[in-house]
Amino acid sequence: MTEPHVRMLIVFYSRTGTIEALARVAAEAAREAGAEVRLRRAREVASVEDMAKVEGWLDEAHRQNALYPAPTDEDAEWADAILFGTPSYFGAPATELKNYLDRLGPQWKRGALSGKVGGAFAAASWPHGGSEVVTLALYAPMAHLGMVILPTGYTDDAMLEAGSPYGASAIVGAGKGQPRPEVLDAARHQGRHTVAITRALVRANEMPSRNRTSD
Numbered sequence: 001m002t003e004p005h006v007r008m009l010i011v012f013y014s015r016t017g018t019i020e021a022l023a024r025v026a027a028e029a030a031r032e033a034g035a036e037v038r039l040r041r042a043r044e045v046a047s048v049e050d051m052a053k054v055e056g057w058l059d060e061a062h063r064q065n066a067l068y069p070a071p072t073d074e075d076a077e078w079a080d081a082i083l084f085g086t087p088s089y090f091g092a093p094a095t096e097l098k099n100y101l102d103r104l105g106p107q108w109k110r111g112a113l114s115g116k117v118g119g120a121f122a123a124a125s126w127p128h129g130g131s132e133v134v135t136l137a138l139y140a141p142m143a144h145l146g147m148v149i150l151p152t153g154y155t156d157d158a159m160l161e162a163g164s165p166y167g168a169s170a171i172v173g174a175g176k177g178q179p180r181p182e183v184l185d186a187a188r189h190q191g192r193h194t195v196a197i198t199r200a201l202v203r204a205n206e207m208p209s210r211n212r213t214s215d
């Protein structure tokens with residue numbers, strides 16, 4: 001039997017590269033599992049003047065924005081599965097990512113995302129710095145959009161080592177740098193797992209937004 005084609009959108013916001021690293025390996029693993037992946041970085045909403053007050057922010061934004069297109073509403077409609085990645089900012093998801101979600105009103109109205117698989121992953125400086133909270137916070141908009149929320153659970157040892165039952169999660173500490181290999185494994189697992197479950201729904205013809213014939 002031919003495997004159904006799975007389309008995955010990964011939308012992330014990352015200021016210093018941690019979430020970017022998780023998003024990249026999740027995308028890589030999803031592609032290896034046969035999915036077509038669009039990797040998109042939500043754009044800044046702060047003014048250039050305010051960004052300039054934070055060391056390195058503008059440089060990182062330029063670097064990452066040259067690599068990843070901004071997410072569009074068409075990306076969300078195209079996808080069968082969407083993974084959202086965000087840092088914890090005072091225990092809440094990044095405004096930049098939320099701003100993308102907040103532009104999906106027309107899609108919500110048409111039920112255009114209903115039945116699509118959704119998941120989230122996060123990063124924080126400290127073990128209790130909010131990575132689980134922000135992952136769960138993203139479940140609410142996914143529910144409003146009618147998505148099939150997919151936690152990772154402990155479906156792989158990688159989630160015991162470095163994830164949470166909700167999704168991959170990086171603790172970066174005071175310094176910056178690449179996430180630990182265990183964290184990258186958890187993100188890879190989340191990418192693969194999301195493709196497997198999405199593929200099953202596509203195969204079962206349980207992807208309402210794919211079957212829609214008119215608005």
Ligand SMILES: Cc1cc2nc3c(=O)[nH]c(=O)nc-3n(C[C@H](O)[C@H](O)[C@H](O)COP(=O)(O)O)c2cc1C
Binds near residue numbers: 014123125128
């Ligand atoms: C405005 C702001 C608020 C933050 N609040 C928290 C926090 O409440 N708890 C925490 O552990 N880390 C906090 N951090 C650290 C970020 O979560 C951390 O730098 C981020 O997860 C790294 O991801 P990135 O490299 O993808 O940007 C905050 C960072 C910023 C800029």
